[in-house]
Amino acid sequence: xxxxxxxxxxxxxxxxxxxxxxxxxxxxxxxxxxxxxxxxxxxxxxxxxxxxxxxxxxxxxxxxxxxxxxxxxxxxxxxxxxxxxxxxxxxxxxxxxxxxxxxxxxxxxxxxx
Numbered sequence: 338x339x340x341x342x343x344x345x346x347x348x349x350x351x352x353x354x355x356x357x358x359x360x361x362x363x364x365x366x367x368x369x370x371x372x373x374x375x376x377x378x379x380x381x382x383x384x385x386x387x388x389x390x391x392x393x394x395x396x397x398x399x400x401x402x403x404x405x406x407x408x409x410x411x412x413x414x415x416x417x418x419x420x421x422x423x424x425x426x427x428x429x430x431x432x433x434x435x436x437x438x439x440x441x442x443x444x445x446x447x448x449x450x
Contacts, residue, residue: 369440371428373449383428385421386414394419405430 369389374382388394394411398421402409409423423431428447436442 368444368446369435371431371445371447371449373426373428380424381426383423383426383431385423385431386417388419388421394421397421401427401431401434404434 368387370384370386372384372386374384376382388397398409398411401407401421401423405423405425405427407424407427409421412420412422414420426449428449432442432445432447435445
């Protein structure tokens with residue numbers, strides 16, 4: 338009982354890359370992500386990631402804090418770069434603020450419950 342037929346044809350040999358030349362399929366680098374994280378009890382934290390380099394994160398954070406009457410901070414993440422964290426659920430406010438100030442609404446992704 339020999340298993341010779343398995344050596345004769347490799348079904349995956351001629352396929353190559355299943356995604357073709359699309360190296361950045363599923364890439365999140367061109368979107369601005371607004372997420373919410375649950376802390377303890379009723380406390381929440383809103384994070385803003387993927388902001389383009391042309392915007393100053395410190396000035397934006399200062400405007401957010403003044404406009405939304407909440408505290409916030411800048412966190413350096415090795416994967417996502419600079420992340421803006423704000424206290425409370427500020428997802429809708431951040432999305433409206435960014436779209437009113439020249440960022441296209443199609444590049445903003447709002448995540449959360």
